[in-house]
Amino acid sequence: MAEEISEDKKKKKKKLVVAFTSLQKNLQRACGTFKNAKEWEKFIKEKLDPILKEFEDEIPHSLSEKLKKAAKLDSDTSAGLSKACKLLRSQLGKAIVAMSPVGILAILTKAIFLGGVVLVGAAIIYLRTSTVDIVIKNNGCDSIQPPPKLPFKLPGISIPSEVITDGGQATATMPGITARVNTDATGNVRVTILGISANFIIPPGTNVSFDGTDISGKDLEFNLKDLPQHELIISCR
Template identity: 30%
Template sequence: MKYQEALERLTAAQQILSDTSITREKFGHLQKLLKGVNPKIDGVLSRVTREWDKLQRFEKGEVIDLVAHELPEHTEEEKKRKKALLFFFSAWKDLQKEVVRVRTELAHHNAQGWGNILGAAKGPLGLITAVAVGWVLLEATSVEIAVKNAGCNTMYPMSYSSIPLPGISLPKDPIADGQTGTVRLPPLTLNADGTTPGIIHLSAFNFNYTFTIPSDVTITFDGEVLNNASTILRLRSQKHHDLVISC
């Protein structure tokens, strides 16, 4: 598994783990994100899954509240549910701590040092598909990019439809001069290479795309000009970004 992919998966998992509620669907995505990243995480995840399965015998609703509160125990059924919830909460907190630990360790290693963390990993690594990763990242931690048209001809979102990245959300309507559209993306770290005149190349671990830029167009991301420069776009640094296309 590549360093960047592991970091993105842990980041998305941490967002799900920090939520105040959990659903069956989100729990399934959490399992896909964490499985195979680290052997200790796998062990804790297995315990969480066992407690989750026990809890499902008593849960009739879709959403499980993860916020601590008084649980009724007037009947035998309520007592069993409370016990199952407490065991699940305990395992859930252990998983939160383990994900934070591994992510913190990873953040202090470079790509070459990632082998020290994954050295003892077992199981099929990297089998999670790009579609699953993209969908989960967008669902749990997507960031918003406001695309502003500053003096250009009307821009049509369909012109970007060939971007090979699952989980992307584009504006539905054309963006006329002076107007703004919204794009949502997973919190990736993108490399923007604009050193070749008339071209900006974007790349990430499973994503490559080249934009042809007319000579009279300037693209600015969060106040930084991308033309004629090599720039790192850290989407996860904040929930909202601004992309201005000027003519």
């Protein structure tokens, strides 16, 4: 589903990522210090619940439920408390990757700076295991040149390297998180995810659609995890 991007929404997403990162850092220090279920539940009520409430409109329902589930105790024992703490830290790492409007390198750098080994691992695992395909189709246009190759490899990201001729198609692989698709009057189509962009140069005035939505001249966000495969159709007919 496409969504127009507003400055307010961008600011809220950044604020949410900061809140998740701060909580993940707090858990890193607190894991192993909880003596009983009462202390753990107090921590969740004071630290996690306010974030979920404040950013209810920004956090996908499925992600919110995963965080709540991770915070639940299997048992009121040291092992149970430790397990819940580790699970929540891991799930927060995935949430930070999924919601972050900044680049993946910035996420990993911040995680390393904070000593967030769990966050780094969660980020890499999430990127590798949540991929979706974006099929780019050329419908009646001159050959579309592939975007420049990335200077480094990133988990879960694969960008087409071949020319897309009239009637042909190519497939990009991306993590199943939020993607930004932008087209402009100069004939540029940009797909951005985690700060990494794939740019396709097309003739000005060309019609462009993403999953059936006309995105010509627009700047939209799509939640890629909604479908295992998406279509970016570039039409000149």
